[in-house]
Amino acid sequence: MLIKRRAGWEMPESEATPERAFLDRRQLLATGAGLIAGAALPRSAAAGTPDPTLDLYPARRNERYALDVPLTKAEDAANYNNFYEFGMSKDIVDASQRLATRPWSIQVEGLVEKPFEIGFDDLVRRLPLEERLYRFRCVEAWAMAVPWTGIPLKSFVALAKPLSGAKYIRFETFLNPRVAPGQNQRWYPWPYVEGLTIAEATNELPLLVTGIYGKPLPTQHGAPIRLITPWKYGFKSVKSIRRISFVAERPKTFWQALQASEYGFWANVNPAVPHPRWSQASEQVLGSRERRPTLIYNGYGDQVAGLYKGLEGEALFM
Numbered sequence: 001m002l003i004k005r006r007a008g009w010e011m012p013e014s015e016a017t018p019e020r021a022f023l024d025r026r027q028l029l030a031t032g033a034g035l036i037a038g039a040a041l042p043r044s045a046a047a048g049t050p051d052p053t054l055d056l057y058p059a060r061r062n063e064r065y066a067l068d069v070p071l072t073k074a075e076d077a078a079n080y081n082n083f084y085e086f087g088m089s090k091d092i093v094d095a096s097q098r099l100a101t102r103p104w105s106i107q108v109e110g111l112v113e114k115p116f117e118i119g120f121d122d123l124v125r126r127l128p129l130e131e132r133l134y135r136f137r138c139v140e141a142w143a144m145a146v147p148w149t150g151i152p153l154k155s156f157v158a159l160a161k162p163l164s165g166a167k168y169i170r171f172e173t174f175l176n177p178r179v180a181p182g183q184n185q186r187w188y189p190w191p192y193v194e195g196l197t198i199a200e201a202t203n204e205l206p207l208l209v210t211g212i213y214g215k216p217l218p219t220q221h222g223a224p225i226r227l228i229t230p231w232k233y234g235f236k237s238v239k240s241i242r243r244i245s246f247v248a249e250r251p252k253t254f255w256q257a258l259q260a261s262e263y264g265f266w267a268n269v270n271p272a273v274p275h276p277r278w279s280q281a282s283e284q285v286l287g288s289r290e291r292r293p294t295l296i297y298n299g300y301g302d303q304v305a306g307l308y309k310g311l312e313g314e315a316l317f318m
């Protein structure tokens, strides 16, 4: 993963769109609604129909998760993305619109009382959504802070009813090389897979994210549902999840399969442990010229440091 800086980073704050007025410009143009931005609704890329979960947004904000850094502008977050299925650049907004995010269902399988498949639109009405402000830190040393909307992963785990033999959760993205050109690049171990221990997954922090800035998730951010683990490097936060498996063995993750010497299973943020090719001591703030110091566990040590007691021999920070 290499950092490519876009000119947009240099944009003065005064020229940026206020986040509450955010609408994905490109998505609007694609649906022909660009001229009436204030009135336009997010649409599903597939059918051009209004998003059937719109009434759930904005969700109630959980004030426990406040920020000590400024919120990133929605437009900055929405136009600088990693989604290798749609290319290796940060500019994948247009390409990602080819992903049909409806109908969408999630397969829940493995060591659970009863495997099941659940439609995304059913899931978001089954478990309450909430909004949280989280820091986000990419392994490439850029960072942002955004309001995510989602389902606490621990509520989803309770719904899935794992058996006692389940020690890990494996998350898998869609596989469709016809819409995702990156998936034709055979040297990548598609589909994108990530994993957490059950202890991590039932911590208070991980969210199954369905929205951002008070609206359903745009495709480039991983619609309709993605993971967010704010104390880990961003590559753990797998997008567009299709399959969630409860397993006994530690899953082999996408980046680990590709380059195990640089990207591990744990990937907890730590300023003192450099990536083999660059320092992690500081981070470039998305949408600004500022660099700020990186925080251990990205600032979430109080909530998560205890998860790693007894695991000090593991490569916890790569």
Ligand code: MTE
Residues within 6 Å of the ligand: 001, 077, 080, 081, 082, 083, 084, 085, 137, 138, 139, 173, 192, 220, 221, 222, 234, 235, 236, 237, 238, 239, 240
């Ligand atoms: N999920 C999938 N399926 N494919 C990806 O390429 N990139 C990861 C993560 N999830 C990625 C993914 C990386 S490296 C980062 S930093 C974040 O998504 C970026 O999320 P964002 O584009 O919403 O900021």
